[in-house]
Structures are given as structure tokens and as C-alpha cells.
Amino acid sequence: MKDRRDYEKALEIIGAIIRAWDPYNLINEGAPSDEFDDQIAKITARAPAFYGIDEIALAISDVFSDSFGPGSFTPADCFQPAQEIFMELRRAMLLPCCLTTQAEPASRAGLIQGVGPMEGISHITFIVRDLDRMATFLCEGLGAREVYDSASRNYSLSREKFFVLGGTWLAAMEGMPPQERSYQHVAFSVREADLPIYLEERLARYSDVR
Structure with a gap:
């Protein structure tokens, strides 16, 4: 706090x-x-x-x-x-993981007068068909930590899980993702020396990872 x-x-x-x-x-x-x-x-x-x-x-x-x-x-x-x-x-x-240090006010126009900028991203939500497979991908593939599973008590539209990865909250919710691929994406950062380990070992089971 x-x-x-x-x-x-x-x-x-x-x-x-x-x-x-x-x-x-x-x-x-x-x-x-x-x-x-x-x-x-x-x-x-x-x-x-x-x-x-x-x-x-x-x-x-x-x-x-x-x-x-x-x-x-x-x-x-x-x-x-x-x-x-x-x-x-x-x-x-x-x-x-929700607490961030408030950024310095930006000088560019567009901010509401008297109100500082947003403090950061609260969380990013993914809509996925297979929630358990997504959990495996995030935890075993990327090293995230699962911190919540709504199970049968849904506070949102459907079952969801929360994860913490690198200090950022990620949420995954069961549903139907878009049918067509697009360039919408989230980019993760790793040390250059660790990249081969992620690609060849931790993410090898996911054929779509490039």
C-alpha cells in the first residue's frame, strides 16, 4: 500500500x-x-x-x-x-501488483485540465476457448503465476483466471475469440540470452509461437 x-x-x-x-x-x-x-x-x-x-x-x-x-x-x-x-x-x-508509481504529468495537450495522466495498465484480458490450456501456456510457457480462478462463482460473463506476469495483471476468460487472425497482439519482453530457452524449451509445445 x-x-x-x-x-x-x-x-x-x-x-x-x-x-x-x-x-x-x-x-x-x-x-x-x-x-x-x-x-x-x-x-x-x-x-x-x-x-x-x-x-x-x-x-x-x-x-x-x-x-x-x-x-x-x-x-x-x-x-x-x-x-x-x-x-x-x-x-x-x-x-x-495493482500499485504503480504515478508518472510525471505529460506536457502535451489533450489531458483533462487539473487531472493527472493514467497511472498505468490495470490488466489485460484475453478471451480464450480453452482456459486451462491458456493457464498452462502463461504459467509453464511464460512463467506467470496464477492467483485466482473464479471456478463456478463467476463475477464476470464466464469463468476466468487471473495471472501475474512481470508485475502486470493478465486475465483470461472463457469465450469465443475472433475467428480471423489479425495483427492485434501483446508483446512480451525477455532477456536476449533467455530467448532460445523460451523458444526451444518452454514454448516448444505451442506450434503457433514464432
Whole structure:
């Protein structure tokens, strides 16, 4: 998180989700709404390391197990609130890979008066027929890290997966891509010395890679 304002926003998001989750049904049975404030603060303190749902679930598990007894909450027990926290922090641009350093204002005309330039690209979405094959291509071929799978709970039009590659968010969504080839593309950068390894080993199974 870049500043105190980001921290307070993350604290608000995480707090709302943890209170709604309400393990042991304490708040629902009359406990004060600040019952989990200590746990919420400890989870939020770990937010700079939240690159995916697994890290969030582990943080919730660690914090609540520390408070209520070792092993009280496994990461699997905490998956549902972790997934909600992931989606909301991503929507608020508060996950580590969403944070960028604001560029210096451009001198050219065309910017809205009084408003700085965009801070960067939030994510790039690919529409693919085979989501699992795309995941294999990005992770095993390019070295991306899968951080989210909507599975049966779709927040968009269809099932989707999120990946982080070189600090950039990539999304892949099931659907029908354009039938005709075009020059629309995304270019990836690698070190020159690594290029033969990518072409001859990591990407060899994908015959369309040139």
C-alpha cells in the first residue's frame, strides 16, 4: 500500500468482509461489532504480501488460529472470505501488483485540465476457448503465476483466471475469440540470452509461437 489512505481503505474492506464472515457467529449473537478489530488489523498489516487468494487465506488462518487456538482455522476454512477480500482489494486497486508509481504529468495537450495522466495498465484480458490450456501456456510457457480462478462463482460473463506476469495483471476468460487472425497482439519482453530457452524449451509445445 502506498500511503495511510490505502491502508485505511484496505482496513475497511477487510473489516467488512471478516465481520460478515463472523466465525463462531459471535457478532450475530450479540457480540460488539469491534469483536474482530484486532484480527482485522493484523490481517491488513499483511496486505502488502497479498498476491493471490492463497496468501490471504493463509493470513486469515494464521491470525485466527493464533487468537482462537492452533489449528482452529485452516487456510481451506478461510478460502471464502479470502476470495471476497481478493476481489474487493483488486477492485479498489490495493493489491501489490495493482500499485504503480504515478508518472510525471505529460506536457502535451489533450489531458483533462487539473487531472493527472493514467497511472498505468490495470490488466489485460484475453478471451480464450480453452482456459486451462491458456493457464498452462502463461504459467509453464511464460512463467506467470496464477492467483485466482473464479471456478463456478463467476463475477464476470464466464469463468476466468487471473495471472501475474512481470508485475502486470493478465486475465483470461472463457469465450469465443475472433475467428480471423489479425495483427492485434501483446508483446512480451525477455532477456536476449533467455530467448532460445523460451523458444526451444518452454514454448516448444505451442506450434503457433514464432
